[in-house]
Amino acid sequence: MSTLLEVSGVSVSFDGFKAINNLSFQIADAELRAVIGPNGAGKTTFMDIATGKTRPDEGRVLFGEKSLSLLRMSEAKIAQAGVGRKFQRPTVFEDQSVFDNLLLALKKNRSPFSVLFYKKSEQDAEKVRALAAQIGLSEQLERHSGELSHGQKQWLEIGMLLAQEPRLLLVDEPAAGMTLAEREQTTDILVEAAKTRAVVVVEHDMEFVRRLNCKVTVLHEGSVLAEGSLDHVTSNQDVIDVYLGR
Numbered sequence: 001m002s003t004l005l006e007v008s009g010v011s012v013s014f015d016g017f018k019a020i021n022n023l024s025f026q027i028a029d030a031e032l033r034a035v036i037g038p039n040g041a042g043k044t045t046f047m048d049i050a051t052g053k054t055r056p057d058e059g060r061v062l063f064g065e066k067s068l069s070l071l072r073m074s075e076a077k078i079a080q081a082g083v084g085r086k087f088q089r090p091t092v093f094e095d096q097s098v099f100d101n102l103l104l105a106l107k108k109n110r111s112p113f114s115v116l117f118y119k120k121s122e123q124d125a126e127k128v129r130a131l132a133a134q135i136g137l138s139e140q141l142e143r144h145s146g147e148l149s150h151g152q153k154q155w156l157e158i159g160m161l162l163a164q165e166p167r168l169l170l171v172d173e174p175a176a177g178m179t180l181a182e183r184e185q186t187t188d189i190l191v192e193a194a195k196t197r198a199v200v201v202v203e204h205d206m207e208f209v210r211r212l213n214c215k216v217t218v219l220h221e222g223s224v225l226a227e228g229s230l231d232h233v234t235s236n237q238d239v240i241d242v243y244l245g246r
């Protein structure tokens, strides 16, 4: 597997406080990675940096085989280059059907003319059905998105992001507020999605992380404290001390 995202020596301070401190780690192509760490460890700030929302004071963030510097790109350009982000709260168009939400999200030419003369093709409808199957919403395609359960809305939003065909998908606490059955289905969706792209999941729920069954990066005070399997990192004394607040 080749490297898709390379973060090296990244630091960022807010009012003199180093939220990210010489952070370095890599994500490979088609990899599922969990990022954990106590409150304030820098998980959200890392995602803000990778998506161009926050600019670090130093370091490099390189993406893809051409090693594009994400630090020189706008948020829109980074999204176009293939970095998608799922925030904690779902933001689907509640008045639109599941089908239309997915259709609107499909990656396509967004010039004013193409939008004006857009006609739904059978090919697009097929893509929407394939996405719906991927997120377990095939039976819900005609429903208004506002009628979906919290878990179903989260899956729909994941489907809308997948419709953009990102190479790297960043997902913030996908299991929050979900039932056990919904969490299990979310695991399946993320594991499947990570077969064809990199998926980075920030999550507090350790049971959920265990089910992802992937490499884990533990952040603490803006740096990597430990990395490896969940069993490996949770038996690390530094990690134990940090989680127990010692």
Ligand SMILES: Nc1ncnc2c1ncn2[C@@H]1O[C@H](COP(=O)(O)OP(=O)(O)OP(=O)(O)O)[C@@H](O)[C@H]1O
Binding pocket: 014, 015, 018, 019, 037, 038, 039, 040, 041, 042, 043, 044, 045, 046
């Ligand atoms: N815009 C900002 N201005 C000032 N301080 C900030 C800003 N963004 C983050 N911080 C601080 O940087 C540190 C890292 O925050 P961050 O949100 O990245 O942590 P986190 O690991 O995502 O935490 P949580 O698990 O609680 O979401 C925290 O101490 C936070 O208060």
